[in-house]
Amino acid sequence: MRSPLRAAGLALVMGYCLAPFLWQVITSIKPAEELMSLPPLLPTRLTLEHYAAIFAGYPFLRIIANSALVAACTTLLALTIGAPAAFALSVLHVRGRAAILAGVLAISMFPPVAIVSPLFLALSALGLHDTLVALVVTYTTFSLPLAVWLLTNFFAALPRELYAAARVDGCTAFGALARVMLPLAAPGLLAAGLLTFIFAWNEFLFALTFTATEATRTIPVGIALFPGLHEVPYGEIAAAAVTVTLPVVALATAFQRRIVEGLTAGAVKG
């Protein structure tokens, strides 16, 4: 395609992706009285009142901390459980390997709403309702298929001789995994970890169902249920949206290559 046309197209796509964020930023620094009408599009003066409000009037820090804690624990657990499974499936001799991988793929397609009621009953019976543990357990399980699938691809791409050599040198299978294979699969771990983190950071349905109080609320639910006394406090919602988007922007910028790799690897190779 000719170059100026292509550049214009690319700029258009980027603008389309960014416009809603831009409007949030503008909304978040507009004084409340100017939010009630359009025009003006741009604020006549800048204010941080909405940012002050979400941190003062709403336990927003707590909500962010909950999300961060849940996402971090989920990522750690999913990798700790997923990496050995992927290692076995790609390097060790596993009977029914294809069937197991197909089953894992099938489970990754489970609609959450289909099993949310029995999970709710089970978690309540175990006394885990309204705890962050309930979220970590569910999220770990739901991100496990993707982690296993991705890491299996990564391990399988490593030369088999590496594992054989480690075994000849006296490593057990576990030693070969820990000392040889895992370090080499670091890019795969990073990709799987990032996708798991983003999934846990964004999940809504389980968080809405399994938590009941502000002490356990996570970002998506906190923003969806944002309290409004009289009208919807769009300025404050915008401030909150901008605040929670920042970490995502940081991740997407710093690791865009790994994220793209993770997103596409399984699909294109599988």
Added chain:
Amino acid sequence: MKIERELDRPLWYLLPGGLLLAAVTLFPLGHVLWLSLQRRSPLSGPPRFIGLENYLRLAGDERFWNALWNTVYFAAVSVALELVLGLAIALMIERAWRGRALFYGVILLPWAVPTAVSARMWEWMYDAEIGVLNHLAGAHVNWLGSPAWALNAAIAMDVWKSTPFVALLLLAGLQGIPQDVYRAAAVDGASGWTVLGRITLPLLAPVILVALVFRTIDAFRVFDAVYVLTGGGPANSTETLSIYAYRVLFQALEFGYGSALAVSVFACVAAAALFYARLMQKALR
């Protein structure tokens, strides 16, 4: 020595993940099937086995058919748009260029932000009185308040959010096509459209199929995008199967009938998955 030999057995590496998946997905799936055969609601006393009664009720429930139609409409329209737009974007950025990292970072954003957050962002832009969309278009459309527009408004948001994912997937597929094929076509004097129709698309077909699978299945189980944006309204015009099931389960607390609805979501997704699996088998042959 014995422990060391034990550590060579694949079972120990698969067991933790297998147990977790069994306990948190397979067991609940069995349980939800069992729940769907019971009458369980706050008003009906202790749970009672009623066979297939909930499913018979489903067949005659207009709200269920409405939700099913909304779900199918949402999935078909959003996935079709995402595929066409995603393909256009992928073809546009096919070759390597300098600003690529920035471009990737930018188009990842809609996908990476929590859907619940995007929904509130769009809700604000869609506002009939003071929304920026009406202002810029000089229109007075009640996007989220009118049954004719609301579901399409939700689709527009989903397209914004998911097209980047499709584009990146197809792009990875494009990069897997060997350059020789294109060079040969150029030597034969093939035009741009011929190359697209005869070479690029057929070679890209498997990846297109994968993108279709992922997106269709995601669209069939859509919940938060619509739930936060419209809550299923106005007048149930945006109520998808997942939302209807959720409302019956956790607002009406009818765990029996709600579970039957939940099973129907599962059946829809499974049907879509099987359909695509068939298609893929055919394509491979």
